[in-house]
Amino acid sequence: MTATDPREDLRRCLQDARDALLWKLDGLSEYDIRRPMTPTGTNLLGLVKHLTGAEAFYLGETFGRPCPAPPLWITGDAAEPNADLWATADETRERIVDDYRRVCAHADATIAALPLDAVGRIPGxxxxxxxxxxxxxxxxxxxxxxxxxxxxxxxxxxGAAGLRTKDANMAPGDAGWWEQHRERVEQAARAAAGNTRDA
Incomplete structure (x- = not known):
């Protein structure tokens, strides 16, 4: 692909999201990358596992270029519901991240090999x-x-936030500044709801 190839533009946009996702695991314990932080169980390592299956499915199987990966829960009887959205205790961080990188490389090869108008088939x-x-x-x-x-x-x-470790893409401010900002947002929300309180 050349630098002006629209496939490369699209691949770079996809890669930006891949990179942003993976750095969110950096510096965290096994517990913290796995623990459910929402009522539906959303967790960091599960998101990586899910996207591994998605890339293998859409940029592998769909175009007749299979790549082994955990099956997506949406692909029928192959997996229990949400199996791809969390990691069992015996599924290591290293294995899930390595699988993601391997599948992404396979997906990139599919992008490089096919024109944008190439037609694949989603089973169903x-x-x-x-x-x-x-x-x-x-x-x-x-x-x-x-x-x-x-x-x-x-x-x-x-508390870690931002797009990348070296480019947060956020307003500058220390912890105190962010605490004041959050309080301003809270006050505005309460005022809009007609439920003001003293600062």
Whole structure:
């Protein structure tokens, strides 16, 4: 692919989301990358595991280029509901992250090998024909969505926030500044609800 190839633009956008997701695991304990932080069990390592299956499915199986990966819960009887959204105690961080990187490399090879108008087939009843362009649009959206989930989960775990370790892409401010900002947002919410309280 050349630097002006639209496939490369799309792949880079996907890679930005992949990178943002993976750094959210950095520096955390085994417990913290696995613990459920929402009522539906959302956790950091589970998000990586889920996206491993998604990339293998959409940029592997769909285009006749299978790549071993955990099955997505949406793919029928292959897995129990939500099995791809959490890690069992014997599934290591290293294995899940290595699987994700391996599947992403396989996905990148699919992107490089096929034109954007290449047609793949999503199995189902009935099967759905879909172009590589449409698959990439879907995966970019899905990966960025889950990277956003990871942003919130990581902030709840230890307060770390931002897009990347070296480029937070956030307003500058220390802990005190953020505490004051949060309080302003809280006051505005209460005022809008007609339930003001003293600062």
């Amino acid at each position: 009843d009935p099967p759905v024909d879909i172009t590589l362009h449409r698959v990439l649009a879907h995966l970019i959206g899905e990966t960025h969505r889950h990277a956003g989930h990871a942003d919130i989960v990581r902030e709840l775990v230890d």
